[in-house]
Amino acid sequence: MLNSFLMIGQSNMAGRGFLKDVPLIYNHHIKMLRNGRWQTMWEPINYDRPNAGVGLAASFAAAWHLENQDSQIGLIPCADGGTSLDDWNIDGALFQNAVSQAKLAQKTSNLKGILWHQGENDCQPESAQKYGEKFAVIVEKLREELGDNVIPLLIGGLGDFLTDGIYGAYFASYQKVNEALEKFAQNTHNCYFITATGLTANPDNIHIDAQSQRIFGIRYFEGFWKKKHILKPLENESELVDTIYQRTLTKEEQKGFLDIQFSMGYLSLEAYTSKVSGL
C-alpha cells in the first residue's frame, strides 16, 4: 500500500517557489491526493492560492523514492497561505479539512508522517511567546484524530531572510518562533526540527524560492529517515537534488507527460501523435 504524508501549515508548506526556476519532478511512483483519490504528482501540489508553486514536498517525495524504489508515496496537500496558529485551532475549518482529507487518504494508504511549516503569521512578539503552548494543543489533537499518537512530525524553521524585505518589520521576532519550534521538537516524541539556515527567498523576502524549497525537502526527508533534528545544512543536499533531476523518465512517464502537454494546448494534435508514435 502507498505511504502517505500530510502537508500542513502556511504558504511555505504550500509552496511559492516559481515553477519556471527549477526542473520538473515527474515520477509515477509519487502521487498526490485529489478529491480523495491518488494521481501522479504535478506541481503545484498544494493549490491553495493563485500563486501556489514549488514547495518542499516534491523533493521530499523524490528523496523518499531514492531510498524506496519499489514503493509509492502520496502527498496530502492541506496547507493554507497566510494562516496563524489561531487559524489552525482544532475547531476551525483548516484543521477539520486537514483531518477529513487525511482520513480519506488513510483508507487507501499508510499515513507515515506529518510535514509542518508555519510560523510567519505568528511573528508578532505576543504570538511568538505563546507559540509552543498553542502548537502543543494542535499537535496532540491532530495525532489523536489520525489514530497514531506518535506519528512522526517534521517541523521546519523560518527563513533568516524574513527581516530583510519590505515587510521585514512584521517578522522582527521570527527567531522566537524558531526557538519555540526547536524546543517543541526537542521535547516531543518523534518530532524533528529542520533548519532553514541558508535558504533564500523570492523578491518578496517572505517566500522560500524554488531552488531552496528543493533543498528544504531533502532536509525534511533526512530528518524523517534518520529520525533526527537537522540543525545545519547537509553536506550532500545539492548533490541529492541533482540526482533527483537526473532521473530518466520511463516510457510510460514520457507518454503521460506528452498527454499533459497536449491536453494543456502546448502541443498540436499532429505534434502529439507524432511524438507518441516515436516513443
Next chain:
Amino acid sequence: MLNSFLMIGQSNMAGRGFLKDVPLIYNHHIKMLRNGRWQTMWEPINYDRPNAGVGLAASFAAAWHLENQDSQIGLIPCADGGTSLDDWNIDGALFQNAVSQAKLAQKTSNLKGILWHQGENDCQPESAQKYGEKFAVIVEKLREELGDNVIPLLIGGLGDFLTDGIYGAYFASYQKVNEALEKFAQNTHNCYFITATGLTANPDNIHIDAQSQRIFGIRYFEGFWKKKHILKPLENESELVDTIYQRTLTKEEQKGFLDIQFSMGYLSLEAYTSKVSGL
C-alpha cells in the same frame, strides 16, 4: 451570508478550457473554497489535474453577480476528470470528499445548488443504458447528505463534438447519455437540463473549449435563475459573456491582482510598488 454552489462531475465540470484563450474573470464578490475557507476565485477553480483550466463555473458565478450585485457567491470544487458514475458511487472516495467539502462550506454559506456535468465516461452502450438508474441513487443520497431533498440540481448535456475526434468511437452512444440526463431532469423535482448544443471543443474533441465554457456557464445560470430546462442556445448568451468581461475592476481588486502578479514573479518589486502607488 455567502451563497454557495457545489461543482461535481468529471473533466468538463472541472474545466479544461485553455486559460490563455479567454479574458480573466476576477471579482471580489466571487469566492471559491480552499481548505474549508473562502477566497477570491481564480481559475483554475477545480484543480483536479495538471491540465485544469476554464470551466463553466466562473461565468455561472459572474452571471449570478450580474443579478445579485450586493451578495457574494462561493464555488465548491469537487469534480474529478475521467470519472464514471461507478466512480461516483455513494460509498466511494469522490462522493465522500464532495459531501465533506460541501458540509464544511455549509458552516459558512447557504448552499444554493449543485452544478453537475458528467457522462463522457459512461458512453459505452451498456453504461449509457443504466445512466438514469445509477444517477438517481447518487442524487438522492447527495441531496439527503446535504440536508435539502429539493436543492436545485443543474445537469448539462454532452457535446456533439465528442464523436468527431481521435477518440470518437469511444463516445458513439453519447446521445443515449444526453437522453438519460434530459429524462432524469424532466422527472425530478428542481432538476434542470442544460443543453450543450453548439458548444465547441479543444483539439482533443473531448473537452469543451474556454469560450464555450463561458457560454455554458451562462446557460447553467439561466436554468438555475429561471428554474427551467435550457433546451437550445440563449439568444443573448454571447452578449452576457461580453458584459461580464467589460466589468471594471475596483481599486481593491486592482491591488489584489497586482499582489498576485508580483507574488508569482511576473512583476519586479520596483514595478509592483510603482503600480500600487499609482492606484
